Amino acid sequence: MSMALWGTVGGALVGSYPCDKFGRKRTLLLIGFCYFFSAIWTALSPDVISFIFARFLGGLGVGMSTVAAPLYISEIAPAKHRGKLSGSFSCNVTLGILVAYISNVLLVDYGWRFMLGVEALPAFVYTVMCFRLPESPRWLICKKGDRPSAVRVLLDIYPYDTTQEIEDKADQILSGSIKYTTKSEQQLASKRDGLLGLFCRRSVRKPLLLAFWIAFFNQLSGINAVLYFAPRVFELAGLDRDAALIESIGIGLSMAVATAIGLFLIDRTGRRSLMLFGATGHATSLGLCAWAFYTENFSVVPVGIFFFIFAHTLGQGIVLWVFLSEIFPSSFRAQGQSFGSTIHWVMAAVVTMVFPIMVDDLQPSEIFLTFSLCMCCELLWVILFMPETKGRSLDNTFVEGSNGSSSGFPKSASIVMFGAVDLSDGVGTSFSSSSNRNNNSSRGTYTRGDSILLSNAPILSDD
Numbered sequence: 001m002s003m004a005l006w007g008t009v010g011g012a013l014v015g016s017y018p019c020d021k022f023g024r025k026r027t028l029l030l031i032g033f034c035y036f037f038s039a040i041w042t043a044l045s046p047d048v049i050s051f052i053f054a055r056f057l058g059g060l061g062v063g064m065s066t067v068a069a070p071l072y073i074s075e076i077a078p079a080k081h082r083g084k085l086s087g088s089f090s091c092n093v094t095l096g097i098l099v100a101y102i103s104n105v106l107l108v109d110y111g112w113r114f115m116l117g118v119e120a121l122p123a124f125v126y127t128v129m130c131f132r133l134p135e136s137p138r139w140l141i142c143k144k145g146d147r148p149s150a151v152r153v154l155l156d157i158y159p160y161d162t163t164q165e166i167e168d169k170a171d172q173i174l175s176g177s178i179k180y181t182t183k184s185e186q187q188l189a190s191k192r193d194g195l196l197g198l199f200c201r202r203s204v205r206k207p208l209l210l211a212f213w214i215a216f217f218n219q220l221s222g223i224n225a226v227l228y229f230a231p232r233v234f235e236l237a238g239l240d241r242d243a244a245l246i247e248s249i250g251i252g253l254s255m256a257v258a259t260a261i262g263l264f265l266i267d268r269t270g271r272r273s274l275m276l277f278g279a280t281g282h283a284t285s286l287g288l289c290a291w292a293f294y295t296e297n298f299s300v301v302p303v304g305i306f307f308f309i310f311a312h313t314l315g316q317g318i319v320l321w322v323f324l325s326e327i328f329p330s331s332f333r334a335q336g337q338s339f340g341s342t343i344h345w346v347m348a349a350v351v352t353m354v355f356p357i358m359v360d361d362l363q364p365s366e367i368f369l370t371f372s373l374c375m376c377c378e379l380l381w382v383i384l385f386m387p388e389t390k391g392r393s394l395d396n397t398f399v400e401g402s403n404g405s406s407s408g409f410p411k412s413a414s415i416v417m418f419g420a421v422d423l424s425d426g427v428g429t430s431f432s433s434s435s436n437r438n439n440n441s442s443r444g445t446y447t448r449g450d451s452i453l454l455s456n457a458p459i460l461s462d463d
Contacts, residue, residue, distance in 0.1 A: 003052045003055045003056045003059065004055040004056065004058055004059040004062075005059060005345065005348055005349040005352055005353075006056070006059065006349055007055065007056040007057065007058065007059015007060045007062070007063060008059040008060070008062045008063035008066070008345040008348070008349075009059075009063060009342060009345045009346050009349055010056075010059070010060055010063060011034075011059060011060040011061060011062060011063020011064040011065075011066075011067075011345075012063035012064070012066055012067055012338060012341035012342040012344070012345045013063070013338065013342045014064070014338075015027070015063060015064040015066070015067030015068060015334075015337075015338045015341065016067060016334040016335045016337065016338035018030060018064070018068075019067060019068050019071060019139075019334040019337075019338075020139075020143055020334045020335075023135050023136070023139055023143075023144070024068055024071060024072040024075070024135065024136040024139055025072075025130065025133050025134070025135045025136070027064065027067075027068040028065075028068050028069065028072065028130045028133065029127065029130045029131070030061075030064070031061045031064050031065045031068060031069075032061075032123060032126050032127030032130055033061075033127060034057055034058065034060055034061030034064070035058065035061045035119065035120075035122075035123035035126065035127070036120055036123040036124055036127060037057065038054050038055070038057040038058030038061060038119075039058070039116065039117055039118075039119035039120035039123055040117065040120050041053075041054035041057065042054040042055060042058065042113075042116045042117065042119075043113045043114070043116055043117025043120075044113075044117075058119075063341065063342075063345055066321065066337075066341040066344065066345070067334065067337045067338045067341050069089050069321075070086055070089050070321040070322070070324060070325040070337060071136075071325055071333060071334055071337045072133075072136055073085055073086045073088065073089060073325070074086050074322070074325035074326060074333075075136040075137070075138040075139070075325075075330075075333075076134075076136060076137070076153075076157055078157070078158070079391055079392060079393050080267060080391055081267065082267070082322070082326070083266035083267035083271070083322055083390065084263045084264070084266055084267050086321060086322040086325055086326075087259075087262060087263050087266050087318045087321075087322055088263065089321050090259055090262070090313070090317055090318040090320075090321060090322075091259045091260070091263060091318075094252070094255035094256055094258075094259045094313060094317070095256060095259075096122075097227070097251075097252050097255060098249070098252030098253065098255065098256050099252075100252075101249045101251070101252040102249060102252070103115065103118055105249065134153045134156065135149070135153065136153075137150035137151075137153045137154050137157070137170070137173065138150075138173050138330050138333075140153070141170060141173050141174055142173065142174070142330045142331050143331075147170060147174075150170060150173070151166055151167070151170055154166045154169055154170060172393070173330065203329075204328060204329070204332050204336065207327040207328050207336060208336070208339060210323075210327055210385075210386070210387070211324055211327065211328075211336060211339055211340035211343070212339075212340070212343055213381055213385075214275075214316075214319075214320060214323055214324070214340070214386070215320065215324070215340045215341070215343035215344040215347065216343055216347055217279075217316070217374070217375075217377070217378035217381065218316045218317075218320050218344060218347070219344060219347030219348045219350075219351050220347065220351070220371070220374045220375075220378070221282050221286070221308075221312060221316070221371060221374065221375055221378070222286075222351060222355065222367075222371040223309075223312050223316075223317075224348045224351060224352050225351050225352050225355035226251075226305065226308065226309070227251065227309075233301075233305065233364075234301070234302065234305075250302070250306060251305070251306065251309050254306045254309045254310045254313070255309055255310075255313045255317070257310070258309070258310045258311075258312075258313035258314040258317070258318075259313055259314075259317070259318060261314055262274060262313065262314045262315075262317075262318035262319075263318070265314075266318060266319070266322065266390075267390060267391075270388050270390040271319050271322065271323055271386075271388060271389055271390060272382065272386055272387075272388045274314060274315050274318065274319050275315050275316065275319050275382045275386060276315075276379070276382055276383070277311065277314060277315050278311050278312060278314060278315010278316045278317075278319070279315065279316075279375055279378045279379035279382050280311075280379060281307065281308070281310070281311020281312070281314075281315065282308065282311055282312060282315075282316075282371075282372070282375035282378065282379075283372050283373075283375040283376050283379060284307075284311075285304045285305075285307040285308035285311055286304070286308060286368045286369075286371045286372035286375060287368070287369070287372040288300065288303070288304040288307070289301055289304035289305065289308070289364075289368040290364075290365045290366075290367075290368035290369040290372060291365070292304060293363065293364040293365040293368065294363075294365035320340075320344070322389075323389060324336070324337050324340040324341070325337060326389040326392070327389065355367075
């Protein structure tokens, strides 16, 4: 268990490098190979050491996927549909968890090798399908400098736009990647890559803090501990082992229902409203579980757990990856996504390692009360400091300009909780204007017959 989690930390930490160096598509393919070979290797492991390395490889794939997948989806999605399309990543995660719970019940008599090795089937299908994906137009423009290929992809994403409108979108992507930094930061960008260089840039310090706290609180709820040790939690409530395993399937169903509702709401009500519901639901449901254990009303525990899972999936579970993919400018988006994912998985590993110790040393009521109080802190953070990103152009990001103004942050926020960055300034200049039109000769002429088909179903423009 632990090696897979630390593998996700490693994958999240290095995930930005292949995304920027080789492209989003090739990174997604690499992730598929990690999944497939990890599943086969795990099922056939002859000893513990081999098993550990196989689990670590699978963890690397999961960690990189939390960088590459939300990043890729956000970069090809129109603004008004970006929430639900990026949220489909969370939908597939919850669907996978539900299938895993059901698979474990069906294969329990066949042993753990079958239970782990069956992952190779969906991994193979995923890898084959990745070959038909187009590359991200933002990576093609901002990292590779291949504007013609990017325009061909944009023509498929926006099939009803004119050629001039497509060119304007390409201009917007380019201008959004070069107008947010000072001259000194542009010089620094050529010398330092990856997360280290990201920390040196004043222009992204506020998105970094937002990414840190949303990922930190996401795991401080204890969500992964509850998911991994769900049967044990239900056993603490007095259920026998078989009934506890069945209840775990109920957790998967709760996640699936909440994800479907979240996908419907995220582009309608916005990210903050879902986070407010999630944080409130977290604190309430965890407090209910603490009360149930303290008063020995164990029949209430499954209700509290199911409501907790529902609130988390509808709130933080679906918003986290969408929000992380929206708050960084194009040239730093991969590194920013990697930073947020790393914080998420480090906290997941720490909480998961500490949770069994807490169960041995503390009363269940004390454990759930601790998590509930942490979620009260998250609720305050959301109310005071979290900006809304619904409907914003991906190239009109929350970055701080050279004049010290910021874009997209709440005026009411005077300091970041436990941080030292002033957010009291007003809404600053938008950097999404398309004004870089000097190199007209590089555009060429494009027809829809030259495009790389994304799918037969059109994706509507956000204009």
